Amino acid sequence: MKFAAAMLAATLIAAPAIAQEIPSITGTWKGQSDGLSKKDGWITGPVTLVVSEQRGRSFKARITYASPKGGEQNEDIVGTLTPDGKSVFLAGDDGIHIAVLQGTTLDACYLEPGDDDGLAVCARLQKQP
Numbered sequence: 001m002k003f004a005a006a007m008l009a010a011t012l013i014a015a016p017a018i019a020q021e022i023p024s025i026t027g028t029w030k031g032q033s034d035g036l037s038k039k040d041g042w043i044t045g046p047v048t049l050v051v052s053e054q055r056g057r058s059f060k061a062r063i064t065y066a067s068p069k070g071g072e073q074n075e076d077i078v079g080t081l082t083p084d085g086k087s088v089f090l091a092g093d094d095g096i097h098i099a100v101l102q103g104t105t106l107d108a109c110y111l112e113p114g115d116d117d118g119l120a121v122c123a124r125l126q127k128q129p
Contacts (some may be wrong), residue, residue: 023085025059026051028128029106033065035121038114040068047123049106057081061090063097065121095119 029049037043045066053060058080067073079090081101088106090097095112104127112119 020083020085022057022081023101024054025081025088025101025106025127026054029125030128031106031123031125033121033123035110035119037068037117037119037121039117039119043068043119043121045072047125049108049125051079057083057085063090063092 027050029051031047032044033047034042034044043066047066048064049061050064051059051061058078061077061079062074063077064072064074075092077090077092077097079088079097081088086101088097088099088101088108090099090108095110097108097110099106099108106125106127107122108125109120109122
């Protein structure tokens with residue numbers, strides 16, 4: 001029994017640590033959104049996310065999206081990846097974005113609570129070359 005325990009301990013000590021590689025998400029991501037606003041109704045349109053700086057799992061970005069009143073809006077946001085590199089969380093001025101990263105695809109949803117102006121929008125963004 002002591003021999004088996006010693007072998008297990010030796011194996012665990014000798015096993016190389018598996019390092020979780022942090023994916024780089026810097027660059028431009030583009031796609032189409034669609035969702036619903038309590039105030040403005042159905043919303044669809046192009047979305048562009050530009051990740052300008054990344055340090056470890058955290059990053060700075062700017063998002064551009066279609067305005068319900070026409071034209072487009074821009075917002076600076078901050079974000080972070082979960083330790084497994086699969087989920088992404090972003091915070092802006094009024095709400096949060098929750099996303100799943102799968103290679104060069106980022107499936108992202110934005111949620112903004114409010115009594116009169118609640119909003120839920122999702123988009124599939126592709127990393128641009």
